[in-house]
Amino acid sequence: MSAKTIRGVAYVLGDNIDTDQILTAEYLKINPSSPEGYAQLASLAMCGLPEGSLPFIDPQTGKSPYSIVIGGQNFGCGSSREHAVVTLGAAGVRAVIAQSYARIFFRNCVSTGQLLPVVSNARLCDQVKTGDVVEIVVDEQVVRCESGVADAPIEPVGELANIVEAGGLFAYARAVGKIPAREAAEV
Template identity: 35%
Template structure:
């Protein structure tokens, strides 16, 4: 993952409260065995009609938002089922961050563990940003992860982020990378545990060896 502290780009307004992960990534796009092609499924039923034709009135289909890298979402964005594909798809679609007044808890964890920045702002700041977006002109937004600020033409909004998630994002680490930062302590614990419980060491390997014999 890339190390960075600033996310800057056009923000597309998506004022839909309780937008769930089934809408962000519909079930028919979950059939693959890898992450490839998930960008096709992002918000599919909002982007396309029943005949597969693009809906011209949907924000992400409008030319002015063709290069949007930030979403301005409604409250409780990403609620619903635990679906990591929703995060992967948004990232493949070019979304680097989502700003909202609140997020679904599981979606939040999935996003932060995969490097998709979620900025939780106050309801008042969210309303201000939506009002700014309603002007019709492309809204440029700058997210400073180090200062925990969302900056636009109409003002600056602070947002919250745990220290662990902030460090992970700034250091370009996913969950595995963050865990490996503690590798010496993990190895030391394993050595102590196996010294105290030697019969538990390499149980799976020993079982496979017996079965093979």
């Protein structure tokens, strides 16, 4: 599954999903650069959603069965936490589709390479249901849903798909020769 086509099961939210809902502040001390920390963050994704929300993480695997999150307006608002984006990526999310994003959340998606932020002017959070299979076809600029919801156009993603697929800004810059590749550490 390349960044040019992302297919998966959707988890649907509404407007103003903030970084405290994605990962509460008490867990910001977890270091995502260690394998243990990354796994721990995965198991905590969406831990700040209101009580009674559909579980986002499968307790057996510590990951999410949902690889696409659909929101409304102002997704990722609140604190400028890179941890929120990393947490969703660690949990297995590949993309977020929303009508609009908090600027810093969008930027963190790109810089970390964890998630592809997709903008759709259609209010998909009112049409798609959690559990629906959704496909984002970047080259065709469309979101398709197997449940019969009409195809929804998305804004052009451009080079963002390549940056996310490469693993973030620095990995992409190395891949295209904008910065030197890292040399293997001598043992």
